[in-house]
Each structure stands twice: as structure tokens, then as C-alpha cells.
Amino acid sequence: MFQWNEEMVRFMRDASEYSDYHRRLVQWMLPDLHPVDHICDAGCGLGYLSLALSPYVRRVTAADRSQEALSVLRENCTRRAVQNIDIRPGDIRADSPDTAYDAMVFCFFGTIEEVAAIARDQCRGTVFVFKKHYATHRFSVGAHPTGHESFRAAAEWLAERGIPFEAAELELEIGQPLRSTEEARRFFRLYSRDEDKSVITDEFLRGRLIETGRTDFPLYLPHKRPVGCLKFSSKSL
Incomplete structure (x- = not known):
């Protein structure tokens, strides 16, 4: 299980605020979003994707287990006067919403099987999934496998079960x-x-x-x- 610490939060905050990475992810999602939508950002981390989504939908629920990460989102919502983000601490698997979300996004979150199980229970519309599309760890000297489910493996899982999907490959700058x-x-x-x-x-x-x-x-x-x-x-x- 991934655990944030103070230094990780600081590095990720710097990287997120330096680049337009999250805005460009949202641009890919926009054709399937509507101003009346309530979308859930599952495993939102520091919440920069939630912030990028907030101008385009009625409501964003930002869910994560890490209070350290969510504290950054709370601070940013206050600083930017963003009022349509609901922060949901805890494990998203354990607590379904009273009304299903219009859309959900899973950015580098778990396996596609886990995503499908959560979305089946909590979503009534479009599911967006972002996966790493590279094989080796990017911040090591040697060649070390990422150890995470790949984009291709997730697409194959959907195809094998006859689940219609659309796919795209992006290359986005998010340096440090x-x-x-x-x-x-x-x-x-x-x-x-x-x-x-x-x-x-x-x-x-x-x-x-x-x-x-x-x-x-x-x-x-x-x-x-x-x-x-x-x-x-x-x-x-």
C-alpha cells in the first residue's frame, strides 16, 4: 500500500504546480464530461486532478486514504476559493455514495479488476482510467521494472471480457x-x-x-x- 510522507508530498506538490500535466489529462476527458456531472476522483492523492476538473463539472468528490495528501487539497481549495470539491477521507472501497457518481476517474489506481468492481458499485456513467505506459522505473540509475499493471494489460483485461472501451496514448511532461x-x-x-x-x-x-x-x-x-x-x-x- 502506497504511503505518503512529508518529503514525497513536497516533491509532488512542486511537480504538480510546475507543469500543466493534470490540465492536459482533463482535456482528454472533456468530451465525455458535462456541467451537471458529479465526478469522483478515486485515490486523488494531493488533488491536483480534482482541482483541474472542478471548473468543468457541478461537483468533484476527491477520495483518498492519506490525510497528509488531502491536507494539500484542503489548503488549495481555500487558497483558490474552490467550493465544488468534496473531500472524502478513507478507503473508497468501503463506503459507497448515496447516489451513484455520473463519472469516475482512476489515475494510477490499483488494477483494472479493482477499478471495475468499484465503478460497478459506485458509478452510473463514464469511467476514466489512466495507467503507466512504460516498463522501467523512471527515477532509478539501473533498469528496474515498475511493478505495476500496465496500460496494455488493463486494455487486454477489458477486451477479454467483451467490455467496449476507447483507448489513447499520451506523452505528458511532468518533471521535477x-x-x-x-x-x-x-x-x-x-x-x-x-x-x-x-x-x-x-x-x-x-x-x-x-x-x-x-x-x-x-x-x-x-x-x-x-x-x-x-x-x-x-x-x-
Whole structure:
């Protein structure tokens, strides 16, 4: 089970606010969203996708188990005067809404089988699923498998069960802005799957980082993330 900590929250917050990644995910969803919709962002994390969705729908329910992550969303809702996001702490599997959601989005959330079970119970409309579309871990020195269900595996699961779906492949920039080389080293030590962290050398960092010319984030770790996008109707489950 993924657990946020203070440093992870800070890094993800910086990356989310530096890029237009979540806005571009929403752009792919927009043709299937309506102003009257109530959508659930399942496993919303820090809630930046919920914030990007909020101008386009009547209501967003942002659900996550992590109070640390949800505290960022609460702060952003207050700071941005966003009033149509309901924050739902806890495990989404354990508590169904009184009225089914018009749509649900699962961004890097569990397996497609878990998604289908939740959507069958809680959604009456479109289900959006975003999956990693790359095989190796992006913040390691060595080649380490991601260990997560792939976009292709999820699409195959739907196809094998005769569930109609639409698919797309996006490549979106969501790199990491950094305040110093030492912060970059801490970032790689935190996320690298290399057992021997001594491989994160100054030479390695120089090869991965670019200078931005900014005073707040003088360094940047670029990363174009391949994302597999799936959408289908909960009525077909």
C-alpha cells in the first residue's frame, strides 16, 4: 500500500504546480464530461486532478486514504476559493455514495479488476482510467521494472471480457523542479529502486538535470511520462 510522507508530498506538490500535466489529462476527458456531472476522483492523492476538473463539472468528490495528501487539497481549495470539491477521507472501497457518481476517474489506481468492481458499485456513467505506459522505473540509475499493471494489460483485461472501451496514448511532461543539487540527490535517494544508493553520483545528477535560470527552482529533472488512457461505460461492467 502506497504511503505518503512529508518529503514525497513536497516533491509532488512542486511537480504538480510546475507543469500543466493534470490540465492536459482533463482535456482528454472533456468530451465525455458535462456541467451537471458529479465526478469522483478515486485515490486523488494531493488533488491536483480534482482541482483541474472542478471548473468543468457541478461537483468533484476527491477520495483518498492519506490525510497528509488531502491536507494539500484542503489548503488549495481555500487558497483558490474552490467550493465544488468534496473531500472524502478513507478507503473508497468501503463506503459507497448515496447516489451513484455520473463519472469516475482512476489515475494510477490499483488494477483494472479493482477499478471495475468499484465503478460497478459506485458509478452510473463514464469511467476514466489512466495507467503507466512504460516498463522501467523512471527515477532509478539501473533498469528496474515498475511493478505495476500496465496500460496494455488493463486494455487486454477489458477486451477479454467483451467490455467496449476507447483507448489513447499520451506523452505528458511532468518533471521535477528542484531547489539545489542536494535536493536532487535526496529526490533520487527517495524514489530510486537501486539498492546501492552510491550509484547516485554527481556525474549521474549532472547528466539528468538541466538549469532553468529561475531563482526558485534553478534545476529541473525533465520527464515525459507516457500515459495510457482508457474510458468505458460503467453500464457495460
